Amino acid sequence: MNAEKPHVVVVTGLSGSGKSTAIKAFEDIDYFCIDNLPLPLLENFLQLCELDMPDLKRIALGIDIRERNFLTNSERIFSVMEEAGYRFEIIFLEADNDILQRRYSQTRRIHPAAPSENQLLQAIDFERERLRALRSRATRIIDTGTLSVHQLKRLITGAYSHLDQSEQVSVQVLSFGYKYGVPLESDLVMDVRFLPNPFFIESLRDQNGSSEPVRSWVLQWPEVQEFIADYCTLLLKFLPFYIREGKRYLTVAFGCTGGKHRSVVIAEAIAERLKQKSYHVKVFHRDIHLE
Numbered sequence: 001m002n003a004e005k006p007h008v009v010v011v012t013g014l015s016g017s018g019k020s021t022a023i024k025a026f027e028d029i030d031y032f033c034i035d036n037l038p039l040p041l042l043e044n045f046l047q048l049c050e051l052d053m054p055d056l057k058r059i060a061l062g063i064d065i066r067e068r069n070f071l072t073n074s075e076r077i078f079s080v081m082e083e084a085g086y087r088f089e090i091i092f093l094e095a096d097n098d099i100l101q102r103r104y105s106q107t108r109r110i111h112p113a114a115p116s117e118n119q120l121l122q123a124i125d126f127e128r129e130r131l132r133a134l135r136s137r138a139t140r141i142i143d144t145g146t147l148s149v150h151q152l153k154r155l156i157t158g159a160y161s162h163l164d165q166s167e168q169v170s171v172q173v174l175s176f177g178y179k180y181g182v183p184l185e186s187d188l189v190m191d192v193r194f195l196p197n198p199f200f201i202e203s204l205r206d207q208n209g210s211s212e213p214v215r216s217w218v219l220q221w222p223e224v225q226e227f228i229a230d231y232c233t234l235l236l237k238f239l240p241f242y243i244r245e246g247k248r249y250l251t252v253a254f255g256c257t258g259g260k261h262r263s264v265v266i267a268e269a270i271a272e273r274l275k276q277k278s279y280h281v282k283v284f285h286r287d288i289h290l291e
Contacts, residue, residue: 005086006049009060009160012134013093014127015112016100018144018152019062022093025156026060035062039073043080065112065127074134089248092131092138095145100124140249143184146286155185158282159249169242170249170280175209175267177259177287186253190231196221198261208288209264218265228266232273239279259287 009031011022020035027033032053037045042061049056081088095103104111104120113123135141144152158172176183178193198204198217207214218224235252242250252270256262264285271283 005084006046006057006059008046008081008086008088009058010088010090011060011062011093012064012090012131012138013142014095014100014124014131015064016103016124017093017095018142018147018149019064019093021149021152022091022156023060023062025153026058026160028153029058029157029161031058031060031160032056033060033062037061037063039063039077042077046081046084046086065130074137078137089139090134090137092135092141093144094128094135094141095143097121097124099145141184143181146180146183151284151286154282154284158284159251169239169247170282171239171271171274172249172251172282172284173267173271173274174251174253174283175259175263175285175288176253176255177257177263177290178255179258180287180290182255183251183253183286186251188250188252190252190254192227192254192262192266193256195224195227195256195262195266197257199257204261208260209262209268210285210288214261215265215268218262219269224266228269228273232270235270235274236277259285259290264288 009026011019011026013019023033023035032049034045046059049059078088078090101120101124111120111123111127113127142152142155147155155172159170161170174183174186178191182189196218198214201217204214204217209215209218239250254263254266254270267283267285271281274281
């Protein structure tokens with residue numbers, strides 16, 4: 001791997017799943033961004049960037065089904081980038097059909113694969129099938145169905161804002177509620193529903209895990225302290241191996257029933273211990289305000 005080559009992120013996925021939002025998030029953290037670059041220009045574009053802008057280290061490219069040659073030429077394109085020594089990855093954004101349908105009905109935009117509004121569902125299914133092979137090639141898949149625009153931006157920013165530190169890994173610690181679904185972007189998922197639940201304490205029920213009363217109540221239990229210590233030991237043992245293999249980000253998710261109490265406390269506690277070991281850590285509570 002040539003360390004002087006720019007880090008290139010290809011942002012792709014289903015129409016309506018948040019590609020434009022992701023590109024804007026990359027812009028906010030100083031990636032040089034281009035949306036829908038014609039593919040025949042890609043190789044020359046990267047060469048020009050390297051020759052004329054040698055200080056340019058981070059590039060994000062938004063490419064989707066509107067670029068008609070992308071699907072048929074994607075493997076050749078990726079091979080060219082790999083042979084040239086570029087550090088690149090593919091982020092694939094997706095969401096369930098009902099989510100995509102609702103987003104299109106709210107914006108009243110026409111799906112790029114649909115000849116009319118009445119054929120929206122067929123267009124989504126068609127696009128999903130066409131992108132199946134590309135999805136299997138992706139280095140990161142993000143389900144945006146449960147994410148707001150701001151949450152998606154924070155997710156991108158947290159994972160990619162510090163990647164100039166090539167020998168470090170960005171750890172995102174995520175809390176969630178199982179009743180809202182497991183976050184598909186997670187690399188490691190831990191169910192903490194076996195821990196004592198403050199939901200059944202009337203004075204704590206309406207508070208969340210970021211409040212001191214809930215935090216103190218959860219952390220008072222010996223099994224909670226034992227779990228935090230053991231899980232941190234496991235993470236700290238294996239994080240160097242992720243770094244050795246070139247892993248640039250790791251998402252560790254903790255889930256409780258509603259994502260409001262236990263998972264929040266555990267995520268904060270784990271993140272704090274990783275920070276004490278000088279890891280770059282971001283915390284994201286996906287479902288804390290949904291209850």
